[in-house]
Amino acid sequence: MSFLSESEAKAVTQKALSLASAPETIVSLTPTRAGNTRFSRNEAQTSGSSETMNVVIQSFYGLKKGTATTDQFDDRSLLECVRSAEELARLAPDNKETMPVLGPQTYLESRMYSPDVEAISASWRAKVAADAIAGSKAKSLIAAGFVTNQSLANVIATSKGLFGYEKESDVAYSLTVRAQDDTGSGWGGGTGNRMTGFDTGAMTARAIDLALRTQKPVALEPGNYTTVLSAECVADLTLTMMFGGFDARNYDEGRSFLSQLSKQVEGGEKIFGEKVNIFTDPLHPDCPGNVFDSEGLPVKKVDWIKDGVVKTMVCGRYWAENGKKKRAVRPSPANGIMTGGTSSVDDMVASTQRGLIVSRFWYIRPLDPQTCLFTGLTRDGIFLIENGKITRPVKNFRWNETPVKMLRNIEAMGPSRRVITSEQDLGSSLYFPPLKVTDFTFASLSDAV
Amino acid sequence: MKELADVALDAAKSKGASYCDIRINRFRRQFIFAREDRIQNTVSLDAFGFGVRVLVDGVWGFAAGSLVDKDTIARLAVVATDIAKANKALQTDPVILVPVPAVNDTWQTPVTKSPFRVSTKVKADLLLGINAAAMKAGANFVNSAIFAVEEDKFFASTDGSYISQLLTRVWPTFNVTCVDKASGKFKTRGSLSTPIGTGWEYVEGYPLIEEAALAAEQCKQKLACKSVTPGKKDLVLSPEHLWLTIHESIGHPTELDRALGYEANYAGTSFVTTDKLGKLKYGANLLNIVGDRTQKDGLATCGYDDDGVKTTSFDIIKDGTFVGYQTIREQNARFKALGETTLKACSYADNYSSVPFQRMPNVSMKPHDWNGKKVGWEEMVADVKDGVLIEGAGSFSIDQQRYNFQFGGQVFYEIKDGKKGEMLRDVAYQAKTPDFWASLDMVGSDHYYKLGGSFFDGKGQPGQSNSVSHGSSWCRFRGVNVINTGRKI
16 A cells, blocks of 8 residues: 555545535544564564554534544445444434534644655664664673654545645654663663654663663662652653643543642642743654644644643633633643753752662553552662762662652753653654652662563 | 465465465454443444564564455565565574464354444443433443454464454443542542453343442542551452452563563563473462463453464463463474473464564463352451452552552452451552462452453553453452552642
8 A cells, every 4th residue: 555645645535525424524544654673682573564544434413423444445445434434423322512523724834754764664673673682782781672663644534624634754762671680671762753863873872871780779768769850751750640630621520630729720820840831832843743633623832831830721622612611622732842951960960969860660550640649660770879979770669659749849950852651652742851859759669670 | 365365375485484374354343432421422443454474584574454455465475574584684593383283263252142233222322321320329420431342353374274263352331430529539430340252241241230320329438438547458359359460460470471571672571580480489379370261251262362373271370389371382492491382372463463472361360169168258358357358450550570569449448357347548559479479368269250351451562452351259368568549739
């Protein structure tokens, strides 16, 4: 299957719309070409490529809605998919919250695509893997990693004349390097939409360096520590807060952690530290985001938190018109960007009498959504800081902490950079800084390396 | 299908592949979502395509496409061999497959009523009935959903196998929320129903309406009940809770690929290293764990795995000792020295476009033989001075080698001096895996044995989702570290 051009995509959506008999229809397409190379134990593991097409038909009969998908886009398959969505819609009870489909919209010019990512070959991926394995073997270490890329188009069209087409390319790499005797482990990785600045060599070097420095850690007592958190850690924990917690409807209904802080939120008081600024900007040069969402709503720059004050929350069309109060429609964040500072990580370490520096979090899950309390673990590099210097690797901890506290207890902030989250490869559009925070709660020891 | 499959097998062999398999799959999924008094969406997902996997000089290659015609199949079979050749320099230990017999067979999940033959109206009415019952009982909000999956799978390989399977799974579920506007607090209570590898008959036999009303009552109680006092306590755990603890602390660490380091870059490795096979005392003598892809109603149950190997049942932990890993075909020859020579058929791919790799079979805990006597939570509570009874699965987190875990639940009750007392909130327990299973001192009878499970268990890069069941009876654990999760912000 060849990658669909804008005109080809338009023809497919028009064909699907012409087959529809429902009063309103949304057609979405995602033609995708993807490839990956996975390696472990210093050798190849699995590799593959795929060419797929995803067609989504949403049919509307007044307040009734049905959705059907298919992987095929020949005329017969499109017709079957349209009929399936329409049958589901006709059988569905009325949903008073169903909103009319959108007409033509104006979108920003997307920055999500770069042809150098689409040109990535299996040989290039194999070379990245070979370099990681060679570098690890040279230090008597064991490498496991994943190199992946995809090129796709996000296409949407409606029976009211909306048409959106956005090409996207993504590349991601992650590497875990471990000591042969299982006493040390390091990680490096990143993601991007273009090859410029996508430095797999630096990511590999970081993983190898950490694998060497983390060996034979000592156990430290659990407790509250001043902690230097990597940009990956900050992004991971902040992201947990933004999902659900920053939803206007959940907030109005009393089931967001912000609900109990509603007086401060409504009064424009600081909920977080005054240096906390988090926003979405689809046109960020190093970390762009999609320019429209799954409904076809345009995504534009929006401040979520400015100078520690909650400025707005995600809000769907129904709630914007029919909620507790009139609100602006705010699509879900297409990317997450936190304004950084000027401190280097070395500065943060140098100014710490006794504390910890953490390179990565793992297995973050909610403990109590009411207080935005999460649990997780450290992984692939945690070190003790004494008298302004990193002195020794320490054993991993489980932590129980809320990002609200983390973002209130900032002592220093470094420059932001593009990061990849701990449980995601492609599609992390996050740009966060490292932070030095006080009083971070490490709850119990983990023997895991 | 056979004709299409042979195109791939022939094309791969002509390009030097020593082995090739092709899966031509149609996966149908239907999801219906409801909130309070309305159906939010009914979704029908249809994924159809093929995936070709080849071995060239002991190196894997894979390619997949959604256009299922002879030309595309032949072209992508060659792409798969090219990928294998591109990786040849990376491979130092060639993949060798132990021989398996050629199979021409069909298999399907035993189903009385396929969920795909039940009308959308019946499903929608059920969800609206659940929601109405919860709202009537005092819930402020309720979300409910029905998930149904049908995997129509055709497998062919150069071993001479041609296998057709039809797998069915279904899951009705809901989640109730209660809000105390005065205090700004809110609590949730999720359904104790389970995803299961059977048909609509499970949905018809499960008291969803009654449970929705109970859930709303319990949710209101959760807002008002007392906060737990942390410390070492005895735990009495229901099967609806324990499945997740089994999944995370026994299921994943006993996967051979994790122990060998194949998952080091994502899910992690395992504290159950290969030198511990047959030696590690995993838990108390009462602990008996079985891996089983033939288990009735199991989410991972099927006739053949995605390597074309016949499924089976095998011991993982016997009388408290670790005796066997979960494995896939390619591991038998490469790691022969470990003594894992039985084919255990744990290969699975979650779509035609996904590479098959090691996934968890149903991993379940055997109930204790009490000579016919019914033994459940009441018998366990009678000998507990200070403990907590937990029903339902909640928060979960475990480290990358599966040592340190922390679990919550849906509802918690204080146990004092042999009696189940009032409801508690803010409960989680944290332990180290071998310590926790060593503290097991009572296993209930088969009368209370139930399956729990996960519809969406993630693993691998690129990420894949597996469905897997875990059965157990009630169990009691002594002296586990209980923490209080209450905070102020």
